[in-house]
Amino acid sequence: MKLPSATSAITIELNAVLVALTANEPQVLTLEDGALLPSGPFESEHPTLQTGLRAWVQQQTHHPLGYVEQLYTFADRYRAAEGGRRIVSISYLGLTRERLSRGPRDPEWRNWYRYFPWEDWRNGPAPLVAREILPRLRKWSEAAGDPALKRDRRQRIEVNFGDGKTQWNEDLVLQRYELLYEAGLVPETTPTQQPIADPLPGMAMRHDHRRILATGIARLRAKIKYRPVVFELMPETFTLLQLQRAVEALAGRPLHKQNFRRLIDQQGLVEETGAISAQAAGRPAKLYRFRREVVLERAFGGTKLPLSRAV
Amino acid sequence: MKLPSATSAITIELNAVLVALTANEPQVLTLEDGALLPSGPFESEHPTLQTGLRAWVQQQTHHPLGYVEQLYTFADRYRAAEGGRRIVSISYLGLTRERLSRGPRDPEWRNWYRYFPWEDWRNGPAPLVAREILPRLRKWSEAAGDPALKRDRRQRIEVNFGDGKTQWNEDLVLQRYELLYEAGLVPETTPTQQPIADPLPGMAMRHDHRRILATGIARLRAKIKYRPVVFELMPETFTLLQLQRAVEALAGRPLHKQNFRRLIDQQGLVEETGAISAQAAGRPAKLYRFRREVVLERAFGGTKLPLSRAV
DNA sequence: CACCATTATACTCAATAGGAGTATTAATTA
DNA sequence: TAATTAATACTCCTATTGAGTATAATGGTG
Incomplete structure (x- = not known):
């Protein structure tokens, strides 16, 4: 029953959602003009994954990482690199107090609401939701042939975007992003898909990095409610x-x-x-x-x- | 800044904490006379980790896995196998309704309180805590040379085992196990350590499987409070x-x-x-x-x- | 059959937490 | 000096939550 583990060609990659606050805005560290989250290698001289990540961040930002938490490990098929090599990516959430000491270009802190404009309800409902997202999602749900599927889609829209009497729940960042992805409203696609015509406002990222960011934001939003992690920022x-x-x-x-x-x-x-x-x-x-x-x-x-x- | 990922010798292993309920007792699936959690290979024909796990469990138990959730990815140094080969283990929590169709021996469902007798407070405080654990932990904290360390240990004992006025918090399964591990009260050791003399009651497991089990129990205990996952069981x-x-x-x-x-x-x-x-x-x-x-x-x-x- | 043990179910009560609003105080700026 | 901007102190009301009392419907036993 205990089978030997597969040992074929596997690459391990660490992804980090590094969060800081500047001028009351939530910032996330990005690379390549905001298209990627920082990714580091899994180096075997580090005893654990976390210490490897800490070392790497400290070296890059010259500031200690306060709080670190593992987010998720992805190994989806479409992340496979060329040559059948499999990529397993382990993502982390990290909170840091200080900003990066700026070099010439590269790593940049970006306001995370540039990636998720519909998630900012600090000044009331984000206008994007009622004006663009809900109409387009409704069109998507109505387009379903199967009535059961239609009901299912309607309900997910209701729960996640607070249509009707349900109210907005700020923790559902990931679910909302995935719904938009499924409905084809964001430009990210699997390699086999066609690029979409008219994406929603909000910056996209390469690979599944925007999904990882959504995971990080969701985790952090849930966490601040029962753990004093804000103080790390x-x-x-x-x-x-x-x-x-x-x-x-x-x-x-x-x-x-x-x-x-x-x-x-x-x-x-x-x-x-x-x-x-x-x-x-x-x-x-x-x-x-x-x-x-x-x-x-x-x-x-x-x-x-x-x-x-x-x- | 984006470094190429390391691709040296890495083995990926899936570990599963499979939970069922029989006669009002929480059961976990084990192998090798209760010394191991089921471990499966990461096979590249499965599109994702979860589907791989589901397929594997279904094949073994002939029953569908209801709820599946990723627990944690470990890659600690002491898990390195022989030959410098690195093991990355990704663990999952799975809930299933039915029991395994019994074969001659191997896989067995075991009551999880056999591994963690101090976690069963259904009939009032687990006697083991006051009778054995607290005295031995106190000895450990008093043995600390540094006064700061001593205070720190005392406080961790207080918070996790509810000494003094703090009360028992059932969610802290992992923290408690780790405290006992640190204090040297459980037989599990790193390869470099000596086996301990007088371990606490409670079955041990090989490698870090009891720690993974503790992670699973903790996650499940936290989850049942805000998600209707009990019904899966x-x-x-x-x-x-x-x-x-x-x-x-x-x-x-x-x-x-x-x-x-x-x-x-x-x-x-x-x-x-x-x-x-x-x-x-x-x-x-x-x-x-x-x-x-x-x-x-x-x-x-x-x-x-x-x-x-x-x- | 009367009575008891056992479980199900319906309420009541008190304390607390949580959302919302009013009022007052202490500074800066126009 | 008045208006503006925050800080801070309270009050109110309601929902939630821990705890307990009371009553109903079974089977088993002397």
């Missing part, structure tokens, strides 16, 4: 509004200011530094710093089962 | 108590019966079949079936940010 000290803007940038949604503050200090995530922010307009705000201890103090595992406390 | 129709027992088996905790029922029907996850269960004692219960539609109807993405509804 913040400067040492910050005001509560800055923190709120950071979360909003990642989540792509506006937050209720007063309640956001209530949440933050209920959780004991931050402490006052004693200093006051110097800024342009408005009442000056207290500066806070992240209480690193809480990562150790608390378990951070959400529960939604009706447990019995008295075990 | 249930028979076509069931009573609410059976469903509760299933969740309890996975979570390793007792649930509050009335509130469990409230939760289930609030969510509209099930519908009555009209039939009534025939059983030994007590008032007969209605039989229910899973409403497959809900998977499509709802998004299932938890939110914990203080959002503004009126965007």
Whole structure:
């Protein structure tokens, strides 16, 4: 039953979704004029995949990678390179505080909403959704011959893009991208397909890199809700509004200011530094710093089962 | 900046944590007298990793795999095989409804609590924790020379095993196993280490398979809280108590019966079949079936940010 | 048959979390 | 000086959640 593992020609590639925040905008590190995510080799001198990735990023950006998390391992057939060589790509999400020390051209930080304009709901519903996406998706669902397929498509549109009474769920970044891909509204194609005529606004990427980016954004949006990872992207000290803007940038949604503050200090995530922010307009705000201890103090595992406390 | 990927000698291996429920006990498929998880080859005729895994499991167990999810990709140095050949292992979690059609010996379903006896809190705190684990972990933390290290160890013990006022969190299966590993309380060792003298109760596995199993259990315990995956393990129709027992088996905790029922029907996850269960004692219960539609109807993405509804 | 054990099911209660809004304070800028 | 921009403090209301009480419907036992 235990078969020997195949050992044919296989190439391992590491892909990284490296995220930073600049001026309250979520940035992702890209190459080749924004068409690729950084990809590194899997070098055998590194004991683990993560240390290999860290070393590589540090060398490239001259800044330490704060938080690293594995995203997914892809080995789809269409990723096979020439010569029947198989590519297995392992992707990571990395959060870093500082920007790359700019060289002449190449690696560039790009606002991730340039790739996913429909994901930015910070100023209300992204106009693109109602104006372009929904009409075109509806046309796609109506074009289905099989009535069961039609119903299925309608329901997926409803769930993912919040048509009808369902409301927008910011976590479904990947599902939405995949729906658009299936409906043929994005220019990315498999090698056998024809390029599409009229793609949606939003920059594309080569290979499946935009899908990997969507995976990273989705993971991060889900994560900030139960783990204090935002702080990996913040400067040492910050005001509560800055923190709120950071979360909003990642989540792509506006937050209720007063309640956001209530949440933050209920959780004991931050402490006052004693200093006051110097800024342009408005009442000056207290500066806070992240209480690193809480990562150790608390378990951070959400529960939604009706447990019995008295075990 | 884009370096060519390394292509040296690499072996890809698939590992599967296959879970089923029998008689309200969580079972996992094992090989070699329980010492290994099933491992399959990465065969290049399959278009994706998942289809390869599905095909392999179906062929072995003669039952379809319901839900499949990628767990993690490991490529640690100590997994390198002889001859400098590097092993990359990609692990999956799979849920299946039926048991394997038994052959003469080999693959066997085993209760996963045989590997992790301290994870079963269905009848109150697992006695092993207070009786053996905590004393030995405390000895380990006190043995630390550096006071900072000592504090760190104490805190990790507190968070993961619920010493002091922190309470037990069933999701931390992997963290607990790793803590026990670090403290040298489990027999698994890296090739360079000496075998330990007096391991904790609980079956060990070869290589890092028990760690992979811990990853799978942890993922499943987290998942059942926000996705209706339990139903993949249930028979076509069931009573609410059976469903509760299933969740309890996975979570390793007792649930509050009335509130469990409230939760289930609030969510509209099930519908009555009209039939009534025939059983030994007590008032007969209605039989229910899973409403497959809900998977499509709802998004299932938890939110914990203080959002503004009126965007 | 009366009674008990066992399970199912229906409610009630209290505490808490979460979304939303009002009011007040403290700064800068026009 | 007034208008603007933020910060901060509260209040309200509702939904969720942990916990417990009460009642109903079975089979088994003396």
